[in-house]
Amino acid sequence: MLGNLNIRVIFEYFPALWQGFLNTLMMSGLGFAGAMILGIIACALTIQPLRWLRAPAVAYVDVIRATPLLAQLYFLYFGLPRLGILLPEILIGIVALALNSGAYVAEIIRSGILAVPRGQFEASMSSGLTYLQRMRFIILPQAIRPTVSPLIGQAIVLVKDSSLLSLISVVELARVGQQIALDRFMPVEGLAATAAGFLIIYYMLKALAALWSRFNRLPGQA
Amino acid sequence: MIRFQGLNKWFGNALHVLKDIDLDVAKGEVVVVCGPSGSGKSTLIRCVNGLEPFQKGSLTVDGVDLGAKGVALRDLRMEVGFVFQQFNLYPHKTALENVTLAPIHVRGLSKTEAVERGEALLAKVGLADRMNNYPSQLSGGQQQRVAIARSLCMQPKIMLFDEPTSALDPEMITEVLDVMVSLAKEGMTMMVVTHEMGFARKVAHRVVFMDQGAIVESGEPASFFGNPTHDRTRDFLSKVLHH
Numbered sequence: 277m278l279g280n281l282n283i284r285v286i287f288e289y290f291p292a293l294w295q296g297f298l299n300t301l302m303m304s305g306l307g308f309a310g311a312m313i314l315g316i317i318a319c320a321l322t323i324q325p326l327r328w329l330r331a332p333a334v335a336y337v338d339v340i341r342a343t344p345l346l347a348q349l350y351f352l353y354f355g356l357p358r359l360g361i362l363l364p365e366i367l368i369g370i371v372a373l374a375l376n377s378g379a380y381v382a383e384i385i386r387s388g389i390l391a392v393p394r395g396q397f398e399a400s401m402s403s404g405l406t407y408l409q410r411m412r413f414i415i416l417p418q419a420i421r422p423t424v425s426p427l428i429g430q431a432i433v434l435v436k437d438s439s440l441l442s443l444i445s446v447v448e449l450a451r452v453g454q455q456i457a458l459d460r461f462m463p464v465e466g467l468a469a470t471a472a473g474f475l476i477i478y479y480m481l482k483a484l485a486a487l488w489s490r491f492n493r494l495p496g497q498a
Numbered sequence: 499m500i501r502f503q504g505l506n507k508w509f510g511n512a513l514h515v516l517k518d519i520d521l522d523v524a525k526g527e528v529v530v531v532c533g534p535s536g537s538g539k540s541t542l543i544r545c546v547n548g549l550e551p552f553q554k555g556s557l558t559v560d561g562v563d564l565g566a567k568g569v570a571l572r573d574l575r576m577e578v579g580f581v582f583q584q585f586n587l588y589p590h591k592t593a594l595e596n597v598t599l600a601p602i603h604v605r606g607l608s609k610t611e612a613v614e615r616g617e618a619l620l621a622k623v624g625l626a627d628r629m630n631n632y633p634s635q636l637s638g639g640q641q642q643r644v645a646i647a648r649s650l651c652m653q654p655k656i657m658l659f660d661e662p663t664s665a666l667d668p669e670m671i672t673e674v675l676d677v678m679v680s681l682a683k684e685g686m687t688m689m690v691v692t693h694e695m696g697f698a699r700k701v702a703h704r705v706v707f708m709d710q711g712a713i714v715e716s717g718e719p720a721s722f723f724g725n726p727t728h729d730r731t732r733d734f735l736s737k738v739l740h741h
C-alpha cells in the first residue's frame with residue numbers, strides 16, 4: 277500500500293503541510309508554556325495549607341482530569357462568546373490545550389514534591405531556612421528531577437491532542453492532512469503526511485528528554 | 499538553657515506520648531536520653547527545636563518560650579543544631595555546599611566566610627579530602643560527620659542528636675562518637691538520644707531514662723549505671739549493656 281503512495285501529491289501540498297507543521301509546533305509550544313505556568317500555580321495552591329486557596333485549585337484539577345478534552349474545547353468555543361469574550365479559534369485552542377495539560381502538569385509536579393523524603397523538609401527547617409528558601413534550594417531541585425520525563429511525556433500527549441483543534445477549524449497538521457484527503461480523495465496520503473509531521477515532533481521531544489537526562493545525572497549515579 | 503516544665507504532648511486525641519516532663523539542661527551540660535523504642539525520646543528532643551508542637555506545660559529554650567503564640571521559631575533554630583538518625587544530607591549538594599548553605603542564606607555570611615568556616619569544620623571532623631564529594635559518594639559514617647559539621651557551621655548554642663549512630667555499621671560508630679566527644683569536651687550544650695552507653699559514661703553529665711512517655715529516672719552516669727533505683731531502668735540497662 278505504501279509502495280504506491282502518491283508522493284507527488286504530498287510534494288504539491290508541501291507548503292500547506294509546512295504551515296500546518298509550524299502551526300502545530302507553535303500552538304503546542306504556547307499551550308505547553310501556559311500549561312507549565314498553570315500547573316505550577318495550581319500545584320503550589322494544592323500543597324499550601326489555606327483551604328480557601330486550595331479548594332479552587334483542587335476543583336480545577338479534578339474537573340479537567342474527569343472530562344474529555346473535546347468537551348473542554350467545545351465548552352470554550354461555544355461558551356466564551358456567550359460571555360462576550362471573542363477570541364480567534366487558534367487562541368481558543370491554545371487556551372484549551374493549556375488549561376487541559378495544566379491539570380496534569382500540576383499532578384506531575386505535586387507527585388515530585390511528595391516524593392522528596394520528609395527528612396529533607398525537617399533538615400532544612402531545622403537549619404532555619406524560610407519556607408521559600410526551603411522550596412528553592414532544597415525541595416524543588418530534588419522534586420523537579422524525577423518530573424522531567426513525565427513532563428516531556430505530557431508534552432507529547434499535548435502535541436497529539438492539538439490535532440483536535442482541527443475540529444474548530446484551526447489549520448494545523450491534521451487539518452492539512454484532511455484537506456489532502458478531501459480535495460484529492462487520497463486519505464492515505466493525507467494521513468501519512470500528518471503522521472510524518474507528528475513523528476518528527478515526537479522525535480524532537482524525545483531527543484530533548486535524552487539530552488536532559490544526559491546532562492543532569494546525579495554524581496555517583498549510573 | 500533548656501527547661502521543660504510539666505510538658506505534655508499527644509498525637510491525636512488518644513496517644514499520650516510525653517507525660518509531665520520536667521527537665522533542666524544547663525549551659526555546657528551534656529544530657530543523654532535513653533529508653534525503649536517508642537518511649538518518646540525522639541519526640542522529646544524534636545520539641546526543643548519546634549519540630550513537634552506540644553499541648554500542655556512549658557518549654558523554654560535559650561530564653562525563648564516555645565509555648566508562646568507566634569514564637570520566632572526560625573531565630574531559635576539558628577541557635578539549635580539537629581543531627582538526625584538518617585543524616586538527611588541534601589543529595590544534590592556537595593559536602594561543602596551542605597555545610598555552607600544555611601550560614602550563607604540564614605546567617606547572611608558572605609560566600610568566602612562561609613566556605614572558610616565550612617572547610618575548617620569539615621577538616622575538624624576528618625573530611626578535609628571529601629569536601630567536594632556528594633553524599634551518595636560518602637559512607638554512612640562520613641555522611642553523619644558532614645551532618646554534624648553542617649549543624650556546627652551555624653555556630654549553634656545547643657546541639658541535639660537523635661540516635662546519630664543507629665543507622666551506622668559498627669566500624670563507623672566510633673568515628674562519629676569521637677566527633678561528639680570532642681564537641682562535648684569543648685563545652686557544647688548537648689541533648690543526645692543514644693543507646694551508646696560508653697559515650698554516656700565518658701562525657702554525659704546526666705543520663706535520663708524514659709519509658710512510655712515519662713522520665714522514669716535521671717542521674718549522673720556513675721550512680722545511674724552503678725545503682726539504678728527503678729526496676730524498669732535495671733531491666734533496660736541489662737538489655738543494652740549485655741549485647
Ligand SMILES: Nc1ncnc2c1ncn2[C@@H]1O[C@H](COP(=O)(O)OP(=O)(O)OP(=O)(O)O)[C@@H](O)[C@H]1O
Pocket residue numbers: 509513515533534535536537538539540541542
Ligand atoms: N508523627 C506521628 N504521629 C503519630 N504518632 C507518632 C508520630 N511520631 C511518633 N509517634 C508515636 O509516638 C510514640 C513515641 O515515638 P518516638 O519516635 O518519640 O519514640 P522513640 O523513643 O524515639 O522510639 P525509637 O527508639 O524507636 O526511635 C510512639 O508510639 C510512636 O509510634
Ligand SMILES: [Mg+2]
Pocket residue numbers: 539540541660661
Ligand atoms: Mg526515635
